Amino acid sequence: MDLIVKKSTLKGTVSIPGSKSHTIRAVAIASLAEGTSYIRNPLISSDTISAVNCYKALGADIDTTEKSVWKVTGTAGKITQPKNPIDVGNSGTTLRLAIGSAALAPEGSEIVLTGDSQIQSRPLGPLLNSITQLGANAESVKGNEMAPVTVKGKVCGGKTSLKCITSQYLSSLLMAAPLASGDTEIEVTLLNEPDYVQITLDWLDKQGIMYENDNMKHFKIPGNQCYKAFDSVIPADFSSATFFLCAAAALDADITICGLDFTDTQPDKAVLDYLKTMGVHEKTTKINENQEEIQNFHEALNIQKSVLSGAKIDMNRTPDALPAMAVTAALAKSPTKLYNVAQARKKETDRISCMAVELKKLGIKVDEFPDGMTIHPGKLCAADLNGYGDHRIVMALSLAAMAIEEGSCRISTAEAIDVTFPEYVTLMKSLGANMEIVNQK
Numbered sequence: 001m002d003l004i005v006k007k008s009t010l011k012g013t014v015s016i017p018g019s020k021s022h023t024i025r026a027v028a029i030a031s032l033a034e035g036t037s038y039i040r041n042p043l044i045s046s047d048t049i050s051a052v053n054c055y056k057a058l059g060a061d062i063d064t065t066e067k068s069v070w071k072v073t074g075t076a077g078k079i080t081q082p083k084n085p086i087d088v089g090n091s092g093t094t095l096r097l098a099i100g101s102a103a104l105a106p107e108g109s110e111i112v113l114t115g116d117s118q119i120q121s122r123p124l125g126p127l128l129n130s131i132t133q134l135g136a137n138a139e140s141v142k143g144n145e146m147a148p149v150t151v152k153g154k155v156c157g158g159k160t161s162l163k164c165i166t167s168q169y170l171s172s173l174l175m176a177a178p179l180a181s182g183d184t185e186i187e188v189t190l191l192n193e194p195d196y197v198q199i200t201l202d203w204l205d206k207q208g209i210m211y212e213n214d215n216m217k218h219f220k221i222p223g224n225q226c227y228k229a230f231d232s233v234i235p236a237d238f239s240s241a242t243f244f245l246c247a248a249a250a251l252d253a254d255i256t257i258c259g260l261d262f263t264d265t266q267p268d269k270a271v272l273d274y275l276k277t278m279g280v281h282e283k284t285t286k287i288n289e290n291q292e293e294i295q296n297f298h299e300a301l302n303i304q305k306s307v308l309s310g311a312k313i314d315m316n317r318t319p320d321a322l323p324a325m326a327v328t329a330a331l332a333k334s335p336t337k338l339y340n341v342a343q344a345r346k347k348e349t350d351r352i353s354c355m356a357v358e359l360k361k362l363g364i365k366v367d368e369f370p371d372g373m374t375i376h377p378g379k380l381c382a383a384d385l386n387g388y389g390d391h392r393i394v395m396a397l398s399l400a401a402m403a404i405e406e407g408s409c410r411i412s413t414a415e416a417i418d419v420t421f422p423e424y425v426t427l428m429k430s431l432g433a434n435m436e437i438v439n440q441k
Contacts, residue, residue: 008434130169207228
């Protein structure tokens with residue numbers, strides 16, 4: 001499918017759906033817990049449904065009939081071997097977390113996990129090595145340190161050293177280690193995106209899991225612990241909110257964004273700080289989204305089109321925000337440097353290279369370097385654009401298209417939006433966006 005986008009004026013109020021990161025972690029922990037858990041306000045997207053299907057295959061009973069609350073009856077840590085390989089689709093988070101969970105299966109089990117073509121191009125080597133060092137056996141079927149992978153139980157604890165080009169490696173071990181038969185020590189030699197690990201630790205804290213954390217460089221996790229059933233509300237997704245924050249700041253817009261909880265650990269809340277650095281002014285009010293619970297307050301942000309200046313922005317903690325920030329930078333009045341985010345090249349696509357190519361099609365000069373890019377603002381012109389099957393690139397390019405005075409942009413692979421944000425086009429159109437999803441030429 002293609003997304004056709006024209007010049008747009010945006011005005012109104014939008015509520016952001018639940019967090020993908022929290023939803024997938026909730027599904028994983030509920031599936032490993034004993035008893036029945038309730039996950040309220042889950043994100044419903046292809047990535048989160050991949051997590052549901054994956055953990056069903058590992059033995060959990062998950063009822064998603066009611067969209068507002070998912071009911072999960074867990075395995076009490078007793079993972080079962082599925083008859084067929086588990087296909088996680090496009091969900092890298094699900095794959096990495098599930099590798100750790102699969103390593104909890106009994107001795108003699110053999111679990112195969114795979115995904116789509118993008119997933120099969122994303123590195124797993126350090127995680128597979130650590131799982132093996134901790135007593136299980138995890139290896140790439142093709143010998144290239146990528147999916148498909150085979151995991152043979154069982155993790156029993158021990159010591160491992162882990163280089164985390166993605167934080168998901170560490171989150172996988174941290175979630176599996178408490179259920180190992182012995183204690184686990186993890187030395188972290190490199191950690192990108194540490195805030196996503198903190199999201200995992202927040203879940204462990206809510207579960208009462210014991211661990212020692214030395215500044216995220218060294219962890220000790222006692223074994224023979226257990227997860228317990230819970231009833232939790234999933235907070236709104238700052239990664240999804242990024243597109244509305246950037247649209248409000250850079251386009252002809254006046255948008256109020258509701259539902260964001262700035263006390264949550266999600267790293268992409270830093271996007272608002274990036275925009276402030278570039279000159280954005282926001283108005284903040286508190287709203288009560290549940291009249292029965294007086295303290296359940298969240299932020300409502302009003303942001304209007306601003307005169308943006310270029311900036312130097314360290315994006316190591318927020319690689320998912322790079323595509324939207326690159327477009328925002330193209331609409332500023334001076335160059336912006338996005339740096340220290342080499343791991344963005346190892347996401348669904350090489351997001352640095354892909355965004356550089358597409359911005360150049362729109363008439364923007366871009367200097368690309370190994371860990372980032374410098375964007376030189378200019379007048380944008382309409383073009384046919386490639387979304388590369390990457391949900392964040394498709395949505396980011398739609399922001400650029402809404403700023404172009406004449407003509408329209410056709411963005412390919414618009415179906416990728418469903419990976420994390422199926423409501424994106426509907427919500428943008430509710431604000432006045434001139435965009436439509438159509439079948440390909």
